[in-house]
Amino acid sequence: METIISKISHTIKDDEIIHTAGDIIKSGGLVAFPTETVYGLGGDALNPDSSRKIYAAKGRPSDNPLIIHICKLEDIYRIVSDFPEKAKKLAREFWPGPLTMVLPKSDKVPKETTGGLNTVAVRMPVDPIALSFIEAAGGYVAAPSANLSGRPSPTSAKYVEEDMDGRIDMIIDDGDVEIGLESTIVDMTCEIPMLLRPGMITAEMLKEVLGDLETDKTILAGNIAGRPKAPGMKYKHYAPKGELTIIAGKPEEVIKRINELAKTGMQQGEKVGIIGTDENISFYYGDSIKSVGKHDDEVSIAKRLYRILREFDDENVTLIYSESFSTGGMGQAIMNRLLKAAGHQILYV
Ligand code: TXA
Numbered sequence: 001m002e003t004i005i006s007k008i009s010h011t012i013k014d015d016e017i018i019h020t021a022g023d024i025i026k027s028g029g030l031v032a033f034p035t036e037t038v039y040g041l042g043g044d045a046l047n048p049d050s051s052r053k054i055y056a057a058k059g060r061p062s063d064n065p066l067i068i069h070i071c072k073l074e075d076i077y078r079i080v081s082d083f084p085e086k087a088k089k090l091a092r093e094f095w096p097g098p099l100t101m102v103l104p105k106s107d108k109v110p111k112e113t114t115g116g117l118n119t120v121a122v123r124m125p126v127d128p129i130a131l132s133f134i135e136a137a138g139g140y141v142a143a144p145s146a147n148l149s150g151r152p153s154p155t156s157a158k159y160v161e162e163d164m165d166g167r168i169d170m171i172i173d174d175g176d177v178e179i180g181l182e183s184t185i186v187d188m189t190c191e192i193p194m195l196l197r198p199g200m201i202t203a204e205m206l207k208e209v210l211g212d213l214e215t216d217k218t219i220l221a222g223n224i225a226g227r228p229k230a231p232g233m234k235y236k237h238y239a240p241k242g243e244l245t246i247i248a249g250k251p252e253e254v255i256k257r258i259n260e261l262a263k264t265g266m267q268q269g270e271k272v273g274i275i276g277t278d279e280n281i282s283f284y285y286g287d288s289i290k291s292v293g294k295h296d297d298e299v300s301i302a303k304r305l306y307r308i309l310r311e312f313d314d315e316n317v318t319l320i321y322s323e324s325f326s327t328g329g330m331g332q333a334i335m336n337r338l339l340k341a342a343g344h345q346i347l348y349v
């Protein structure tokens with residue numbers, strides 16, 4: 001299959017691209033598109049064949065449910081059987097935006113889209129290209145992140161091309177995304193809403209609106225804590241090719257230990273990558289040293305994390321050592337993804 005790659009110009013010309021993309025979805029094809037979080041791999045959410053194609057293109061197990069993206073609040077009523085008051089409150093506060101809510105599904109939604117579940121994950125993104133594309137596509141776009149299963153989510157169209165060229169019909173290229181980590185997911189079908197995946201909309205922000213919020217215990221813990229509630233979170237996700245270890249502790253100790261480990265690795269013929277922060281970056285020795293941002297600026301770290309993991313892959317780095325980050329606010333999302341990428345290998349010094 002030849003993949004059309006269309007570059008957004010932010011002029012009237014974009015209308016044609018969006019229109020073509022919408023028609024592809026309506027006729028059962030697949031289109032990767034930008035959102036504020038990461039690029040999505042879209043298909044018609046109400047067409048079971050489209051969902052099957054999404055799983056095939058990603059190489060993803062089909063018990064892993066997809067998020068349905070909508071562009072207007074009233075459209076939600078066709079795909080959910082109940083839209084409780086608490087969920088409405090969250091929608092008013094955070095939609096359009098990087099929040100996904102799990103709700104009871106209506107019978108319009110095929111089981112192929114929800115991986116066999118009776119619930120459906122719904123999100124209204126804020127990216128204007130995403131919104132017009134969803135509208136042109138008929139209003140209901142099922143979309144996982146547009147990466148091959150097991151690779152970091154794509155934060156730029158060039159990474160979508162790397163993973164999906166030849167596997168899907170079209171890529172809408174709007175350069176780099178805004179946020180760089182996937183949306184926050186909250187399950188609204190529990191008595192007390194439950195945070196399943198942390199993101200830019202933080203637990204604190206959700207609690208302010210909801211009052212009570214529970215958190216899936218597996219978010220920051222390893223396998224010992226049980227089975228995650230979002231089926232997709234159980235897979236080893238976001239995994240770079242190199243073996244990643246996180247080093248946590250006082251900055252001087254962390255730098256010292258990372259340098260020791262890097263030296264040993266290099267002596268053994270490994271190619272060593274280091275993920276540091278602006279404050280410490282000049283103190284490291286390794287084959288490839290990258291700063292993910294300022295240590296206390298979570299927004300900048302979120303934006304660069306997946307890109308760095310992919311760059312290490314391109315450079316064939318075999319061992320990666322990373323600093324650790326705080327778990328407050330958006331830090332919870334950063335550490336959740338980093339811990340997964342590391343298969344929960346963390347060294348305290
Ligand atoms: O930011 C995002 O959410 C991006 C963009 C493209 O919107 N999408 C995304 O999709 O990250 P994906 O498929 O990579 O991650 C969706 C997660 C998976 O872990 C999946 O298991 C969970 O959402 N999920 C989907 N439907 C669910 C449901 N009904 N109940 C519980 N978890 C669900």
Ligand code: MG
Pocket residue numbers: 144145153
């Ligand atoms: Mg994903």
